[in-house]
Amino acid sequence: MMSVSSPEAAPTRDPTYYIADGNTVLQVENTLFKVHRSMLIKDKSTFDSMFSLDAYTQNTEDALMATNSEGESDENPIRLHGDKAEEFSALMWSLYSLPAEIAYSMSLQANDLQLIHLARIAHKYQFRSTEIWALSALTTYHSNAGGSPSVQNLVQITELSILCDCKALLGAAVAKWKRLLGEGRAVAVAIGVAERLNLRSLLGLAYYSMMLKGRDVWDSDPQLNARQRIRLLSGHYNLIKLCEELPSCPPRLTHDHSCVRKGKCKNAFAALWKIILTTKEGGLVGQVLKVQSADLPAKVMLAESIIRAFAEGNIPAIDLSESGEIHEKCLQIALQATQDKVKEVQENLVDWFSDVV
Structure with a gap:
């Protein structure tokens, strides 16, 4: 008997950023946003050039063909592929927030995941000043000794610092990794991140921290692959020889x-x-x-x-x-x-x- 696939669920309106008097509808994943086009073209973003091209195209086509332009209704939204609804929501938050809300994001109670989403999508759509501000807020938050992100967030922060070439944020992220490694936490994760992003100093420290745990731990940790275990054995042997020669x-x-x-x-x-x-x-x-x-x-x-x-x-x-x-x-x-x-x-x-x- 052939199985019948269930129809795709209809997109839902975002509870905050489906604004009644907005004039542009966008769909991100399965969420609809209705916002003001004037907000999207701020900061000479990618949307500015996109809408300018739209206007030129519509002016050169027959008027009868432009009765239901993309972005004017829920049925024909502008679809943003490859983005996440939570990232676009963060961007709208930055564009529509009041000064007090913005100031709160610079405090120790900041929502670092929201700032991560904001910096990533601002970088993609070239909201330059917004990107710089979000990276600065993240750096301030994570440079403070009290800021303690989850390991998952720390991975994203490290990736973001490389994507946006933000050395200050990378330094803050590496300092957090070193603290975790000093506590013997998330060592295999640190090895994976440092190898993938080619973070030399962090990679050496992560391998060293794992080496100190002993071979029983290396062999049983499911996050380590065969090549990484070989590197640990090699490091253990090399460091023993160096220690013997050290005096x-x-x-x-x-x-x-x-x-x-x-x-x-x-x-x-x-x-x-x-x-x-x-x-x-x-x-x-x-x-x-x-x-x-x-x-x-x-x-x-x-x-x-x-x-x-x-x-x-x-x-x-x-x-x-x-x-x-x-x-x-x-x-x-x-x-x-x-x-x-x-x-x-x-x-x-x-x-x-x-x-x-």
């Missing part, structure tokens, strides 16, 4: 011009670096450095904090045997070199997670 590879030290010890300071710093990063029982930080064998970022950050304590006099000088003490100004340079090492490890973390074990 013998101190950051490069350049001497202060007032230092007369020259090579001795370099040797003293190398000795101090090795003592700090010795993880064998009985080493200086053997009891402090309780981190995973592959946790390179944690190890260099710990080294930086200890060298800072030496430089600020919070830890007394230690006996570096034949190397002697490090000149005071050279110690400050050593601290800066260690801070640069921390930054280098963080920025290049993704390089160690290759596709080949």
